[in-house]
Amino acid sequence: MNPFFNEDHESIREMARDFAEKALAPIAADIDKNEHFPEEVVKQMADLGFLGLKIPEAYGGLGLDMRSYVCVMEEIAKKCATATLFISSANSLSTAPIVISGTEEQKQRYLPGVASGEEYxxxxxxxxxxxxxxxxxxxxxxxxxxxxxxxxxxxxxxxxxxxxxxxxxxxxxxxxxxxxxxxxxxxxxxxxxxxxxxxxxxxxxxxxxxxxxxxxxxxxxxxxxxxxxxxxINAMKTLSVGRIGVASMCLGMAAEAIELAVNHTKNRVQFGKPLCKHQAIAFMLADMETKLNAARGLVYNAAWLMDNKQPADKAASMAKYFAAEAAIDIINKSLQLHGGYGYSREYEIERLYRDVRVCSIYEGSSQVQQIVISGQMLK
Missing domain, CATH: 2.40.110.10 (Butyryl-CoA Dehydrogenase, subunit A, domain 2)
Structure with missing residues (x-):
């Protein structure tokens, strides 16, 4: 058991993983190609509680903690990054400003529709x-x-x-x-x-x-x-939540890229043996796995701090900064290991390569995160 998580966290992670594999993996390429996300799938995510993970129970949500959110975002991102945008919007950017600063009337008016997937x-x-x-x-x-x-x-x-x-x-x-x-x-x-x-x-x-x-x-x-x-102030508090969400998305995409790279290099034979048996390739995989686990530590720690009412702004920025840059590097290396196949839209790694690139830009670029981190250090 990961020290940051308990049985409840792992249970919701398993539910998210099962949904991602069964409902999202088969349609992810079509979603990308057609630029359309099916409404019925949004409804399924709402029915599972994914859109109301962090929305208080009084307003139609599950009222769960940040680590539950991280678990779901990480697993969903492995199969469809687009799906995580519906989840992150509902649990952070769309609702955090209201949860943080809204009146009781505003919470009653706006939050239930988001949790149910009926309103964006x-x-x-x-x-x-x-x-x-x-x-x-x-x-x-x-x-x-x-x-x-x-x-x-x-x-x-x-x-x-x-x-x-x-x-x-x-x-x-x-x-x-x-x-x-x-x-x-x-x-x-x-x-x-x-x-x-x-x-x-x-x-x-x-x-x-x-x-x-x-x-x-x-x-x-x-x-x-x-x-x-x-x-x-409201916007900055909201973005701290959002940054942990983006970092969690990066973990999922990077983990998927590593799995794809391992499978490909085990099965692709060059110079008389599987690619993974060449030391240069094996060491690339080792670097990718190490970076992913370093990013996990930062993301999980930031979520734990937020759940325990500890100062988390710097931790959230470090998690977002490192996880985004690490994921971009990991997915770039995975595509390289796929060779020409990685450049083909028939392969999942090509979509991951495009999906991950924005993660070092939105909800505060990597350079903004460096400003936040150094500002916290030097104040």
Whole structure:
């Protein structure tokens, strides 16, 4: 038994592994090819509780801990990275802002629909000129009676075209910089809200991504999440949860890549013996396995710290930074070991190679994680 996990964690891991192998593995290539994730599979994940893992029981979720979330994300990612986006959205970016700062009425209104898979909520922080430097956002929210009028543009917003709501961060006091940002729940059907063009992505193609455009959108004051001007703190707390989720996804993809590499090199004969019997190849596999297990230690530790109410921001950043970079390297090496076969879309490793690349970019690039880590060290 892993010291970070108990029997309950391993039980939900086994359930996720079984679902991934039976329901996701057979359709993963089609999801990537057709850029469409079946609604019935989302419903299956909701029925298993995967979309409500971290949502409190009072609002339709399971109320489980971060380590349960890590177990599910890791196993699902082995077979279909796209599927993890539905799980991570539901348990972190879509709901964490509400769980952290929302009113009781907001929790009752928004969380149950996410847990049941009936409603999607997008997370609108990134802008064309405010990616890593989120505090430089230009989206504005101007008070007008019982409303705020929002104007701006968010970009690369996962699930925006299929979402009922988008959580939008906007400046209510621009002169205060990061200390003047507030968080709003924006109904996507409101006048003035529109989506930009569909982004043609390199990987994780089964979930739509687009801009969210806000043109004089009147949002009721009761749709502000948390206190005025404290939205940036809310966003950063949310991203700590999200970073552990991305790191867990990286573990799953890297583990799958290693398994594929081991199987291929055992069965591929060159120079009169299996590839894995050549020392150079065996040592590559050893390096891959070592990096994966080092990443696991960081990810599991960060989840344990968060579950035990310990400071976890630096640990989450270290986990996300190392796991993403390690997974990219591991999957690159696995593709190399597949030779020409790895470059063919008929082989799973090619899809993994495309799916993993964004993991060192979204929810805080590797360079942003280095800023967070060093900032914690030097404060």
């Amino acid at each position: 909520i997008a997370f609108g922080l990134t802008e064309p000129n405010a990616g890593s430097d989120a505090a430089s956002m230009t989206t504005r929210a101007v008070e007008d009676g019982d409303f705020y009028i929002l104007n701006g543009r968010k970009c690369f917003i996962t699930m925006a075209p299929i979402s009922k709501y988008t959580i939008v961060y906007a400046k209510t006091n621009p002169e205060k910089g990061a200390k003047g940002i507030s968080c709003f729940m924006v109904d996507m059907s409101l006048p003035g809200v529109s989506c930009g063009r569909h982004e043609e992505k390199m990987g994780q193609r089964g979930v739509p991504v687009s801009d969210v455009v806000l043109e004089d959108v009147r949002v009721p004051k009761e749709c502000m999440i948390g206190e005025k001007d404290l939205g940036f």
